[in-house]
Amino acid sequence: MHVSLKEVAKYFGGHSALDSVSFDVPPGAVFGVVGPNGAGKTTLLKTIMGMLRPSSGSVTVDGRNPQTETAVRAGIGYLAEAQYYYLDFTVSETLCFYRETYPTWQDERSRELCMGFGLSMRAKVKHLSRGQRTQLGVVLALSYVPKLLLLDEPTAGLDPVMRRQFLALLMDEVAQHGTTVLISSHQLSDLERICDYVGVLHQGKLLDVARIEDLKRQVFTVQVVLAEPPTDDFWRQEWMQSVRQHGRIYTVVAQGERDSLASYFAAAKPLALEFIEMPLEDIFIARMGGEGYAFK
Amino acid sequence: MPLSKMLPSRALLRKDWRMTRSLFLVFASFITFASTLTLAYNIVSYRAAEGAWLGGLRASHRLLESSSGFHGAAMVLFAIMMGVVSMGLERDKGTLSVLLGMPYSRRDILSSKAVVSLLQISLPFIANALLMTLLLRTNQGVNFPFGVGAIWSWAVHSVLVLTFVLCVTLLASTVSGKMLGAAFLALVILFFPFGMYALVHVNATQWQTTGLISHGQGLFWHFSDLFSDAANYLTVPLWLIDFPAVVAVNSIVHVDMNVIELVFANSVWSFVVVHPYVLYLLLAGLCLGLYTWAQKWFAGTELNMMMNCWRCPACVGSLA
Amino acid sequence: MFNIDQRSATPIYQQLIQQVKEAILRGGLCAGDKMPSVRELAGQLAINPNTIQKAYQELERQGVIESLRGRGTFVCQSVAPTVDAQKQAKVSESLRRVVIEAHYLGLSAEKIMTMVEEHLHDLKLGVNR
Numbered sequence: 001m002h003v004s005l006k007e008v009a010k011y012f013g014g015h016s017a018l019d020s021v022s023f024d025v026p027p028g029a030v031f032g033v034v035g036p037n038g039a040g041k042t043t044l045l046k047t048i049m050g051m052l053r054p055s056s057g058s059v060t061v062d063g064r065n066p067q068t069e070t071a072v073r074a075g076i077g078y079l080a081e082a083q084y085y086y087l088d089f090t091v092s093e094t095l096c097f098y099r100e101t102y103p104t105w106q107d108e109r110s111r112e113l114c115m116g117f118g119l120s121m122r123a124k125v126k127h128l129s130r131g132q133r134t135q136l137g138v139v140l141a142l143s144y145v146p147k148l149l150l151l152d153e154p155t156a157g158l159d160p161v162m163r164r165q166f167l168a169l170l171m172d173e174v175a176q177h178g179t180t181v182l183i184s185s186h187q188l189s190d191l192e193r194i195c196d197y198v199g200v201l202h203q204g205k206l207l208d209v210a211r212i213e214d215l216k217r218q219v220f221t222v223q224v225v226l227a228e229p230p231t232d233d234f235w236r237q238e239w240m241q242s243v244r245q246h247g248r249i250y251t252v253v254a255q256g257e258r259d260s261l262a263s264y265f266a267a268a269k270p271l272a273l274e275f276i277e278m279p280l281e282d283i284f285i286a287r288m289g290g291e292g293y294a295f296k
Numbered sequence: 297m298p299l300s301k302m303l304p305s306r307a308l309l310r311k312d313w314r315m316t317r318s319l320f321l322v323f324a325s326f327i328t329f330a331s332t333l334t335l336a337y338n339i340v341s342y343r344a345a346e347g348a349w350l351g352g353l354r355a356s357h358r359l360l361e362s363s364s365g366f367h368g369a370a371m372v373l374f375a376i377m378m379g380v381v382s383m384g385l386e387r388d389k390g391t392l393s394v395l396l397g398m399p400y401s402r403r404d405i406l407s408s409k410a411v412v413s414l415l416q417i418s419l420p421f422i423a424n425a426l427l428m429t430l431l432l433r434t435n436q437g438v439n440f441p442f443g444v445g446a447i448w449s450w451a452v453h454s455v456l457v458l459t460f461v462l463c464v465t466l467l468a469s470t471v472s473g474k475m476l477g478a479a480f481l482a483l484v485i486l487f488f489p490f491g492m493y494a495l496v497h498v499n500a501t502q503w504q505t506t507g508l509i510s511h512g513q514g515l516f517w518h519f520s521d522l523f524s525d526a527a528n529y530l531t532v533p534l535w536l537i538d539f540p541a542v543v544a545v546n547s548i549v550h551v552d553m554n555v556i557e558l559v560f561a562n563s564v565w566s567f568v569v570v571h572p573y574v575l576y577l578l579l580a581g582l583c584l585g586l587y588t589w590a591q592k593w594f595a596g597t598e599l600n601m602m603m604n605c606w607r608c609p610a611c612v613g614s615l616a
Numbered sequence: 617m618f619n620i621d622q623r624s625a626t627p628i629y630q631q632l633i634q635q636v637k638e639a640i641l642r643g644g645l646c647a648g649d650k651m652p653s654v655r656e657l658a659g660q661l662a663i664n665p666n667t668i669q670k671a672y673q674e675l676e677r678q679g680v681i682e683s684l685r686g687r688g689t690f691v692c693q694s695v696a697p698t699v700d701a702q703k704q705a706k707v708s709e710s711l712r713r714v715v716i717e718a719h720y721l722g723l724s725a726e727k728i729m730t731m732v733e734e735h736l737h738d739l740k741l742g743v744n745r
Contacts, residue, residue, distance in 0.1 A: 074399040084390035100307030172659035213627035
């Protein structure tokens with residue numbers, strides 16, 4: 001399913017949750033949304049889902065408005081950290097409700113997933129643990145093979161084993177059905193594995209959208225040891241994000257191709273020159289110019 | 297539009313029925329106990345007493361003509377609870393946001409609740425009316441002070457009044473964010489007039505004992521009497537207890553078409569002429585109006601992060 | 617079978633390509649062996665299938681693997697390395713970069729040569745020893 005947002009803004013009583021957000025997600029792509037708490041990730045996903053009406057701008061899923069056209073929602077799946085169920089229903093009653101709601105429901109799939117997770121059909125939802133409720137949510141979201149999956153911090157609160165399992169399941173789903181996925185998460189390491197594109201949301205604004213491999217190819221931390229301090233101009237290059245000095249050791253965060261960076265620093269005949277691997281978090285912070293994140 | 301399209305989907309109906317199932321069962325038992333079982337017990341004791349006119353049958357008669365205060369209030373409270381739970385519980389527990397993300401229109405979501413609540417309120421009455429009719433027909437030897445017509449008019453009348461209560465409550469819970477708020481709103485609307493009157497009357501009696509106002513004279517007592525009539529008309533539970541339009545009818549086919557006269561000796565209005573079917577039609581019209589209003593309100597509702605914001609001027613105002 | 621190092625600056629698809637090639641050299645994958653399907657690998661490694669697809673496409677382009685319609689993807693019978701002047705220049709540049717780094721880390725020229733020979737031997741490419 002193709003998702004398209006154009007200048008979407010959303011206000012809640014004077015507070016602007018989304019501000020002029022525009023992007024396109026081609027069918028079959030996995031799009032990650034990163035951002036601090038309160039950035040508007042949940043609002044964004046709910047607006048795409050059709051639960052909220054944008055104050056201005058337009059949201060289209062496959063060319064149709066998910067808020068007004070109910071049939072589109074039959075192909076959208078939603079999984080959030082906050083889960084709401086009919087607590088008095090048993091697992092099988094909950095499955096039955098979803099089965100009758102979604103025409104594309106696959107019974108064998110739901111049974112297979114339930115058995116895989118070890119969920120008892122007769123247990124009441126209120127008696128399930130938090131982790132089990134998340135698993136139930138996964139079963140419900142995947143069993144009707146939605147063409148668009150919206151995931152709002154689905155791995156928060158999961159232990160590393162379950163997290164990996166969840167991602168594996170998700171990737172299997174994408175590989176098998178070509179599902180379009182929008183996932184918001186704090187876990188950049190997860191997003192790195194599974195996303196085609198990653199977008200940064202900060203205070204309701206979409207700062208940038210990039211491919212992870214592009215990011216990794218363009219930002220490096222270089223440690224240079226120089227016998228004599230070079231001229232001031234040496235450090236005034238615009239592709240240098242930041243320079244920190246500790247005696248004769250200079251740590252530079254720089255944007256550019258690795259080979260050209262190496263040549264530039266080699267020209268200064270350093271005593272030592274090292275490229276330090278940067279975790280994705282630091283790359284992000286450097287790339288976004290420290291906007292919204294403390295980077296001193 | 298084919299009928300299947302006009303009704304909300306089966307999945308919704310089943311889910312809504314399941315949600316208020318326990319409440320429905322308690323309500324159904326209550327009605328059954330109050331009507332059929334009481335009647336059956338009275339018949340048995342009547343036969344045991346070899347035809348001596350026992351007060352037991354009078355109790356059933358009274359139920360059919362005008363429920364006791366307890367029955368009336370209890371039925372209204374049940375109806376309020378059903379209305380509040382069906383909509384308010386979804387909001388409170390957050391499942392409304394799940395529903396809105398599903399391929400259901402808002403119209404279907406609300407209409408499913410209305411249909412299920414209506415069914416759950418009317419089924420006990422219909423079933424009991426059938427059973428009581430059966431009891432009457434199979435016990436020819438007993439001298440009943442009422443006929444089959446009375447049974448069915450009781451059933452129809454109660455269903456209509458409780459449907460009205462339901463519509464008010466459904467509207468209240470669509471408007472109000474939480475179950476508690478909805479319940480409070482409904483209670484105020486339905487019980488308020490009588491409650492207010494009682495408050496005023498008690499106070500007036502107090503003043504009278506202190507000699508400030510003399511009883512039975514003056515403008516105050518006229519207004520008080522006026523208000524008592526208004527209170528009688530406007531307090532819904534009293535419609536179940538002492539609705540002037542309920543008349544003992546002898547058979548289901550021949551309905552007594554006499555016009556009912558209401559004479560209030562002390563009030564400004566000498567009498568009000570009222571025909572039962574006009575009142576019923578009015579009530580039905582009111583129910584429809586309230587339901588439509590609830591649908592309109594629900595369609596314009598926006599759920600914010602806390603799932604309880606509706607029609608915030610800031611939200612709606614900033615729509616381009 | 618494959619391990620992805622997320623901390624590395626190398627993109628994941630390139631790591632996959634490298635690891636497939638290494639596996640073939642070391643004998644983990646033999647000529648004619650069936651490669652895991654994109655879907656299987658995506659599920660096993662919890663990686664975006666597009667990334668895996670990209671790696672497979674590149675490997676196919678380089679003639680390392682081939683996909684047979686309806687049967688799957690297999691390791692090519694004979695991996696014929698193509699001599700490409702441009703690619704050679706790139707390899708030479710990368711080597712130069714590595715040598716620069718190694719030097720500034722304090723490795724002598726002999727140590728660097730020893731390391732190269734060790735890798736060649738490990739990958740069963742060396743002639744001596």
